[in-house]
Amino acid sequence: MAHIKLPEGLPGIRGPMAFRPETAKPLNELAEVLLRSENSLSRGDRELIATFVSSLNDCFFCQNAHGGLAQHYLQCDMNFIDKVKAEYESTSISDKLKTLLSIAASVQKGGKHVTPEQIEKAKEEGATEREIHDTVLIAAAFCMYNRYVDGLATWAPQDRQIYIDRGPRRAAEGYIDFDLYK
Numbered sequence: 001m002a003h004i005k006l007p008e009g010l011p012g013i014r015g016p017m018a019f020r021p022e023t024a025k026p027l028n029e030l031a032e033v034l035l036r037s038e039n040s041l042s043r044g045d046r047e048l049i050a051t052f053v054s055s056l057n058d059c060f061f062c063q064n065a066h067g068g069l070a071q072h073y074l075q076c077d078m079n080f081i082d083k084v085k086a087e088y089e090s091t092s093i094s095d096k097l098k099t100l101l102s103i104a105a106s107v108q109k110g111g112k113h114v115t116p117e118q119i120e121k122a123k124e125e126g127a128t129e130r131e132i133h134d135t136v137l138i139a140a141a142f143c144m145y146n147r148y149v150d151g152l153a154t155w156a157p158q159d160r161q162i163y164i165d166r167g168p169r170r171a172a173e174g175y176i177d178f179d180l181y182k
Helices: 014-019 021-036 043-056 060-074 078-090 095-109 116-124 129-151 160-173
Strands: none
Touching: 014 021, 021 043, 021 129, 043 060, 043 078, 043 095, 043 129, 060 078, 060 129, 060 160, 078 095, 095 116, 095 129, 116 129
8 A cells, every 4th residue: 555645546656646747747758768769779778777777676566667668679578578687697688788787787776886897898898978878867767766666655566467568558658648547
């Protein structure tokens, strides 16, 4: 049960966003820019970073909601997403993405955990300064989003298939002007 009275039937972040639409708007605009705008990192890679950080934060709703999107964009199954969350270094993702996930993991612990060596390694693997910037900001933003969801004790459907099924629709709608109630 949520810590405050949220609109009924809205899981995860959707309940708090419906509770305070004026704060939902900038949060959704940030997600839209970070996860969907033109970028040299694919939407799938950026959703995977969000999924990975949400997993490190043990936010069930966000790791599955964004995992469903990553799965859709990357055309993979949830087993692959789970493997990346558990042991990304041994998966078939690019070495560049592995270095970016390492940076994201450090940000999740605290910004000062990011090392010059991590940044240099990411650059050696072809990461641009913008990709490094966006990785850090995605990781920092998802720490905030995860704490927003879990700090209010929102509920989340436990059937992961729901998140997989919603992935294509969320990919089509984006994060701005979508109906919180659907």
